[in-house]
Amino acid sequence: MTAIIKHRLFWPASALVVLITVNMLANASFARITVRDGHLYGALIDILRQSAPLMLVALGMTLVIATRGIDLSVGAIMAVSGAVALTIIDGSEDPGGFGTIMIAILVALLVSLVLGAWNGFLVSVLGIQPIIATLVLMLAGRGTALLITSGEITTVVSAPFKQIASGYLVILPVAFFIWVAAVVVVGVVERRTALGMLTEAVGINPEASRLAGVRSRGIIWTAYIASGVLAGVAGIIYSSNTMAADANSAGYLIELYAILAVVLGGTSLMGGKFSIAGTVIGVLIVQTLESTILFLGVAPAKSPVFFALVVIFVVLVQSPRVHRWGRSVFGSSRTSSAPDEDAEKKEVAA
Amino acid sequence: MPADTDVPLIVEMRGITIRFPGVLALDNVDFSLRPGEIHSLMGENGAGKSTLIKALTGVYAIDSGSIMVSGEHQSFVTTADAQAAGISTVYQEINLCPNLSVGENVMLGHEKRGRFGIDWKSTFEEAEHHMASLGLDVDSRSILESHSIAIQQLIAISRAMVLDAKVLILDEPTSSLDRGEVEQLFGVIRSLRDRGVAILFVSHFLEQVYEISDRITVLRNGQLVGEHLVEELPRDALVAEMIGRELDDLTAISASAGREVDRTGTPVLRAAGLGKRGMLESADVSVYDGEVVGLAGLLGSGRTELVRLLYGADRPDTGEIDVAGVRQRVQSPRHAMARGMAFSSENRRAEGVVSDLTVAENMILGIQAQRGWLRRVRKSEQDAVVGEYMEALGVRPADPTMPAGNLSGGNQQKVLLARWLATAPELLILDEPTRGIDVGAKADIQRKVAELSAQGLSVIFISSELEEVLRIAQRVVVMRDRRSIGELESSKVNLDHLIDYIAHKEGSVLQ
Numbered sequence: 070m071t072a073i074i075k076h077r078l079f080w081p082a083s084a085l086v087v088l089i090t091v092n093m094l095a096n097a098s099f100a101r102i103t104v105r106d107g108h109l110y111g112a113l114i115d116i117l118r119q120s121a122p123l124m125l126v127a128l129g130m131t132l133v134i135a136t137r138g139i140d141l142s143v144g145a146i147m148a149v150s151g152a153v154a155l156t157i158i159d160g161s162e163d164p165g166g167f168g169t170i171m172i173a174i175l176v177a178l179l180v181s182l183v184l185g186a187w188n189g190f191l192v193s194v195l196g197i198q199p200i201i202a203t204l205v206l207m208l209a210g211r212g213t214a215l216l217i218t219s220g221e222i223t224t225v226v227s228a229p230f231k232q233i234a235s236g237y238l239v240i241l242p243v244a245f246f247i248w249v250a251a252v253v254v255v256g257v258v259e260r261r262t263a264l265g266m267l268t269e270a271v272g273i274n275p276e277a278s279r280l281a282g283v284r285s286r287g288i289i290w291t292a293y294i295a296s297g298v299l300a301g302v303a304g305i306i307y308s309s310n311t312m313a314a315d316a317n318s319a320g321y322l323i324e325l326y327a328i329l330a331v332v333l334g335g336t337s338l339m340g341g342k343f344s345i346a347g348t349v350i351g352v353l354i355v356q357t358l359e360s361t362i363l364f365l366g367v368a369p370a371k372s373p374v375f376f377a378l379v380v381i382f383v384v385l386v387q388s389p390r391v392h393r394w395g396r397s398v399f400g401s402s403r404t405s406s407a408p409d410e411d412a413e414k415k416e417v418a419a
Numbered sequence: 420m421p422a423d424t425d426v427p428l429i430v431e432m433r434g435i436t437i438r439f440p441g442v443l444a445l446d447n448v449d450f451s452l453r454p455g456e457i458h459s460l461m462g463e464n465g466a467g468k469s470t471l472i473k474a475l476t477g478v479y480a481i482d483s484g485s486i487m488v489s490g491e492h493q494s495f496v497t498t499a500d501a502q503a504a505g506i507s508t509v510y511q512e513i514n515l516c517p518n519l520s521v522g523e524n525v526m527l528g529h530e531k532r533g534r535f536g537i538d539w540k541s542t543f544e545e546a547e548h549h550m551a552s553l554g555l556d557v558d559s560r561s562i563l564e565s566h567s568i569a570i571q572q573l574i575a576i577s578r579a580m581v582l583d584a585k586v587l588i589l590d591e592p593t594s595s596l597d598r599g600e601v602e603q604l605f606g607v608i609r610s611l612r613d614r615g616v617a618i619l620f621v622s623h624f625l626e627q628v629y630e631i632s633d634r635i636t637v638l639r640n641g642q643l644v645g646e647h648l649v650e651e652l653p654r655d656a657l658v659a660e661m662i663g664r665e666l667d668d669l670t671a672i673s674a675s676a677g678r679e680v681d682r683t684g685t686p687v688l689r690a691a692g693l694g695k696r697g698m699l700e701s702a703d704v705s706v707y708d709g710e711v712v713g714l715a716g717l718l719g720s721g722r723t724e725l726v727r728l729l730y731g732a733d734r735p736d737t738g739e740i741d742v743a744g745v746r747q748r749v750q751s752p753r754h755a756m757a758r759g760m761a762f763s764s765e766n767r768r769a770e771g772v773v774s775d776l777t778v779a780e781n782m783i784l785g786i787q788a789q790r791g792w793l794r795r796v797r798k799s800e801q802d803a804v805v806g807e808y809m810e811a812l813g814v815r816p817a818d819p820t821m822p823a824g825n826l827s828g829g830n831q832q833k834v835l836l837a838r839w840l841a842t843a844p845e846l847l848i849l850d851e852p853t854r855g856i857d858v859g860a861k862a863d864i865q866r867k868v869a870e871l872s873a874q875g876l877s878v879i880f881i882s883s884e885l886e887e888v889l890r891i892a893q894r895v896v897v898m899r900d901r902r903s904i905g906e907l908e909s910s911k912v913n914l915d916h917l918i919d920y921i922a923h924k925e926g927s928v929l930q
Contacts, residue, residue: 264792266780274773280732280764281838282756282788341775 077335080387081350084333088357088379089113095365108237112360120356121234121244122147122303122320124349127327127334128255129296131348134331135272136289137340138192138199143300143327145210146184147320150304152214153177154230155223155314164227173230178301184210185297189290203293207324214316223314234310244306251299256345265343268292272340330355333383354383427490429454429617430475430506430586435484437470444470446641447484452586452617457608459620459628459649462638463661463718463883468621471638472588475619476508477501489585507579508588513571515563515578522546522559525578550577553607569600573607580611587611588619593627594719605631623719624900625654625922637661654922655915658717662885662918675869676909680710680893685744687846687877688760690729693738699724701738702903704879704896706846711868711878713892713909715885716921721901722881723765726848729879730762731755743845756789759845763835763852765881767828771835774824778814779805781823781834785842808837813863829860836864840871847871848879853887865891885917897921 073079092099092112102111126143133140154177161169184206191202236243259265270278271285278285300320307319332338333354334347358379362372385391430452437445445467452458462468473479475486477495486493488504495501515524522543531541546559555573563571572592579587589608593601608631612618622628628635635652637644637660644660689705699721706712714722728735731749740747742758749755752762764770772781782805783796790796796804805819812833814826823834832852839847849868853861868891872878882888888895888909895907897920907920 261795262792263787263790263795266776266784267787267792270773270776270780270784273775274769276770277764277773278784278788280730280752280762280770281784282753283784284753284788284791288792 077344078347078350081334081347081354084383084386085350085354085357088354088361092357092361092364099364104240107240109240112364114242116353116356116360117245118234118242119244119359120352121248121306123323123326123330123356124248124352125251125299125303125306126296126320126323127330127348127352128251128345129292129299130324130327131331131334131336131343131345132255132259132268132292133199133296134328134336134338135268135340135343136292137272137275138289138292139203139328139338140188140293140296140300141200141203141324142184142188142206142210143296143303144320144323145207145214146181146297146300147304147307147323148211148214148314148316149184149217150177150181150301151308151319152217152223152314152316153180154305155225155308155312156217158227158230159223159225164225165229167229170227170230174305177305178298181297181301181304182294183297185294185300186290188297189293192293193286193289211316214314214319218314218316222316225312227312230309231312232309234306247302247306251302252345252349255295255299259345264288264291269341269343273342326355329380333380333387335387426453426455428452428487429489431487432471432475433485433487435471435474435486436482437474437479438482444641445474445481448638448641448643450475450636450643450646452619453634454585454617455612455615456633457612457618457620457631458634458636459622459632460636460638461628461657461661462644466638466661467641468638469590470641472508472590472619472621475501475586476506476588502582505583505585506588507582507584507586508590509572509575509579509592510590513568513575515571515575517562517564519563520560521550521557521563521566521574524563525549525559525574525581527578529581546577546581549581550574553577553580553610555607567600569596569604572596572604576607576611584616586617586619588621590621591623592620593622593624601627623717625657625717626900629654655918658918658922661717662883675711675872675891676889676893678873678893680707682707682710684708686741687743688729689741690725691739693725693728693735693740695724695728695733695736698733698901699728699735700901702896702898704729704903706877706879708877709872709875710894711872711880711892713888713895714879714881714898715888715895715917716898718883719901720898721903722898723850724901725898725903726762726850726879726881729755730760730848732762732764753788756785756842756844760848761785761839761842761844761846762848763832763839763850765851765854767831767835768824772823772826772831775822777820778809778823778826778834779819782808782819782837782841785838789842804837804841808833808840812837812867827856827860829856829864832856832864833860836867844876846877846879848881850881851883852880853882853884861887885914885921889914889917 099112102109102114129143130140154173157173157176158164158169163169188203188206191197192199232243234244238246267283267288270283271288275285304319308314330351331348334344334351336343336347358376362375367375428451432448432450435445435448448467448471450471460468460471470479474481477498477500488506493504525546526542530537531545532538543559550557550559553573553576555577557566557570557574563574566574576587592604596604608618620631629649632649634646634648635657636646637657639661684707686705686707691703692701693699694701702721702725704712704725714725716722727733729740729749731751731754734750740749747758773784779801783801787796809817809819814830814833823831826834836852852864865887868878868880880888880892892909895909895917896903897905897907899921905920907917
């Protein structure tokens, strides 16, 4: 039992379960899943589908945060990626053709990769603080997206492209399979190679890593490139959903939701140890909360406050300090476990 | 002009004891300061100098003992209390606001007020007046960080005078100054002494301590060793007091020092005239196959700086490095590793262990870094490496999945030793590998070094404990004031010779 409670994903996972339970109690239809034309439909399925852009962005954000960095430009990269893809489809003679769509996607991802590499260059080579380095693209990126679409909202009609966000593969949405694939790929690359461990080492102690011969520059650079490419995929899914390249609203504020999801999943903003499973849970919490607002019929004017209150609650539930406080107030027998060793450990000055 | 002993004390600390978890940082220490004297506090790293200063300045609360300032009992809770009692400190790293003007820094909290709030004109004039009284001619409207460290230090002292300090504490003020700047600082310090200010001076530079001090107090391992007038304490006596002469049961390892080393071939590493501005003036060192070379010298003598330059952790400005007879430009730690070097820093926590990673991950970090991220160290291989070194070095607790940050200092050191031995280096550089660790772990590490060098590993071994250096190393390179000043064969000298050599400028004792 204590082993489960001590697991670092226990609190995020319980928050998710509580959130879903509250929804089901409020309205039993939340959990209802129906089958139509061999496809599954329902509020829970919608959450799996709609979480795709945030999931991809948050995955990249997890890697960047693990290196002690942050990437504010992901929303802007989404906008650029969507603008590039839709402009290519719009300009093509065969907007519904498979070749056109592949080219559109590849070019969009290549552009995203270049943007991610630019961020990584500023941070790892020039040593600019990550928040400032990525702020550059956050501001300039949307302008670039507007330039690509000549200041208009490019709308296209391309049935196959639309399938990316709205289509089904067997019984579940395509978008769901895309994020699952991304999670698996990132998980395998980070945990089956040594990249994850070296990333954590650089994030925890850059100087010790340097003296141990770790190529920290390359590792930090890789994280920003991954973040850029994943944001690019998110941009394609977003534009496929709307079928319009809207440079202002694509991925608007998504960087902040992604940071929130990463933190809810238990990865510290101080860098170091990261958890991909935690980020997945964090994203599902954020997305479920968005759905909850719709489902409970919270008025639009009140929804940001509602969202904020729930987030504060979830964060408090996870806080070790609140746990200690709870133990001392409710006098449980578990108080014998070491009380915050770090706070009491005083470095002995010589 | 040494101070008169009959003058009433301005600071009188009696029986000061401070405990940190698991450590007695100060053990019943007495310390006193007289007005108009320059009093040096001496001791090696961990002796308790900084702790004593922090007790006097209200940073640390004392567990027992009493502090009297100007004849009144004081119990400082904050640094502001100490300042109010007339105690000011100028730290090594300047604690002023770099982006404010000089005048604002000097007068902060004591600005002149006019009818409409602060009267800046007279505030700046007042600041210049204070600085001029120390012979400092600086535009008080210029920005602080536009001045050199030396000038900033003098500005910090001016600020202390604005606070009407009766006691001025200077903690390593000269460590980043050149000779001319030191002279200027000393001039100011002497003029303050002549005005009756009591000055507590801390420096690792022996020459400077002897040049400026009237009185010296020596601490070792948190205890008071002695208080002396400077002319009654010859240098070798001071060094002996600082280092102590603890005899421990490690004689088994002493065979290492007597082992014959063949020095006819090409050295594994040879460096000549190595230097870097502000770190190291010039040092020569060479290491042969299977040889342990010790670096001896007091803290700040340039030992750490020298090995950092050898390993590429910092880049030298001058000098040359040959690795196995081939001229090399070592650009980075990675580069040095590729040439068969390994370096374990003296700063275990900040530059050694990656605290949140497990013991096993810390041990394989070096080999993993060498291979790059794509070629992961396989689980079976990791288990083999970890198993071997957990056993050979006796890491406790023997749990490789524990975060390395939770281990004790000695066990962290063993983990680092394992990390480097796993990379199969030809030259292992160990900077203070036994500092602050218990006797058992110390013996384990010394034994391992002796054993590996007998099998052909070359080692550069740095330690503040001279017995340890003499016991393990076949040859000792002596450093003083950022230079290598000579070499000794361990088998031909004893501790007294070595202390003599470190203490005396000419080192002529043996010739």
